[in-house]
Amino acid sequence: MGSHDIVWIPNAAAEELAVDEIALRNLVLVLYDREHLAIRRYLHFLGISADLSEECIQEAFLRLHKHLLADGDQTNLRAWLFRVARNAALNELQAAHHRLTEPLDTPEAGQFRDEGGNPEEKLLGREQHERARRAIEGLNDAQRQCLVLRAQGFRYREIAEVLGLSVSTVGEHVQRGLSKVRESL
Amino acid sequence: MTHAVHIPDELVAKAVDEELTIDERLFVERHLAACPTCRERRRQWAELSDRVQDCVLATEVSVSSLSRECLAASVGVEANASSAEVRRRRWILPRAGAVAAVACLVVLGSAGVFWKTGPWALTRTDPAANRAAAVDDIRWDNGDFIPLPYSADAVPGSERIVRVELPVSALAEQGILPAGALDSAAMYGDGWVLADLAVGLDGQPSGIRLVDETDVRN
Numbered sequence: 001m002g003s004h005d006i007v008w009i010p011n012a013a014a015e016e017l018a019v020d021e022i023a024l025r026n027l028v029l030v031l032y033d034r035e036h037l038a039i040r041r042y043l044h045f046l047g048i049s050a051d052l053s054e055e056c057i058q059e060a061f062l063r064l065h066k067h068l069l070a071d072g073d074q075t076n077l078r079a080w081l082f083r084v085a086r087n088a089a090l091n092e093l094q095a096a097h098h099r100l101t102e103p104l105d106t107p108e109a110g111q112f113r114d115e116g117g118n119p120e121e122k123l124l125g126r127e128q129h130e131r132a133r134r135a136i137e138g139l140n141d142a143q144r145q146c147l148v149l150r151a152q153g154f155r156y157r158e159i160a161e162v163l164g165l166s167v168s169t170v171g172e173h174v175q176r177g178l179s180k181v182r183e184s185l
Numbered sequence: 186m187t188h189a190v191h192i193p194d195e196l197v198a199k200a201v202d203e204e205l206t207i208d209e210r211l212f213v214e215r216h217l218a219a220c221p222t223c224r225e226r227r228r229q230w231a232e233l234s235d236r237v238q239d240c241v242l243a244t245e246v247s248v249s250s251l252s253r254e255c256l257a258a259s260v261g262v263e264a265n266a267s268s269a270e271v272r273r274r275r276w277i278l279p280r281a282g283a284v285a286a287v288a289c290l291v292v293l294g295s296a297g298v299f300w301k302t303g304p305w306a307l308t309r310t311d312p313a314a315n316r317a318a319a320v321d322d323i324r325w326d327n328g329d330f331i332p333l334p335y336s337a338d339a340v341p342g343s344e345r346i347v348r349v350e351l352p353v354s355a356l357a358e359q360g361i362l363p364a365g366a367l368d369s370a371a372m373y374g375d376g377w378v379l380a381d382l383a384v385g386l387d388g389q390p391s392g393i394r395l396v397d398e399t400d401v402r403n
Binding site for chain 2: 148
């Protein structure tokens with residue numbers, strides 16, 4: 001619990017409740033620390049702007065908190081979070097009647113992360129990254145989402161849960177997506 | 186040994202991702218054991234898969250650190266809020282300092298409350314005692330709080346207290362100058378004081394209480 005906020009506990013029963021609430025709150029923050037960049041990356045590949053992504057990530061974690069407070073199902077919260085963030089983003093886009101507020105290749109985000117090496121290696125790494133990125137961006141939405149989620153450690157079953165698809169359909173999207181990437185490289 | 190029929194791409198992809206069913210795995214392993222072509226295809230597929238993964242993970246993204254602070258503050262006060270309020274309240278705490286300062290000034294101004302004689306007097310006369318109060322020692326005391334004018338909740342109905350820092354300049358601009366207790370840096374250099382906001386069931390601050398009027402950021 002941070003030093004700058006105080007939960008007011010009026011009586012003993014509420015105190016027990018407050019302890020649970022604090023535990024849930026901490027769980028939310030732990031999950032946030034672990035997942036927020038992965039969700040941000042996923043939304044980036046969906047073409048969602050940085051600002052909207054941050055809003056949707058906030059939304060997802062606030063909903064997670066409410067979900068946990070309401071004794072919601074805790075199996076696979078990671079997939080739950082990605083799904084809620086994705087749906088929030090798509091709803092926002094639909095409500096605003098606009099698509100892809102930020103093209104995937106804007107300099108704002110999505111740059112290659114240099115991780116050492118000599119200048120030649122860095123250049124090569126950047127070129128390879130750019131080619132692969134363009135190939136991924138060239139996929140249709142479903143294939144791209146499947147590959148991005150899979151790259152972030154999701155199993156097919158979890159991807160199916162995030163996207164509301166069957167596991168076999170996810171397998172098809174992964175295979176077709178990879179085939180297209182291979183052709184593009 | 187050559188095979189007229191090779192493993193379909195979908196099974197190769199699933200093999201690389203370790204997503205094969207037991208039956209599929211038996212079939213694929215048996216085939217791979219005897220088919221160098223498909224072993225090579227699997228190797229290339231795994232390489233491609235790694236490359237896509239590297240590309241995704243090497244994509245630089247960032248999230249403002251303020252988002253975490255906002256979330257931490259929000260989950261501290263949202264337990265009883267309806268979902269419709271979540272969105273509206275998402276930005277309330279980062280802005281709480283300014284909102285509370287303005288609301289506080291309205292109350293102070295309209296009610297004719299003065300620094301030395303109003304509800305602030307207790308905290309002003311003994312700021313050291315207030316500073317020394319640990320978070321766990323904070324007790325609800327309606328007398329310390331000034332209700333804010335726009336809140337539907339009376340202060341006693343509030344269920345959370347959130348501690349925030351408020352700009353001194355916002356107070357000073359309204360002609361409220363804490364005489365003597367604040368040091369000059371706090372008075373003239375836009376210092377910040379520490380205050381408790383009572384947050385009502387509607388998610389809005391319903392009252393405010395000054396905790397530490399020394400320049401808490403210096």
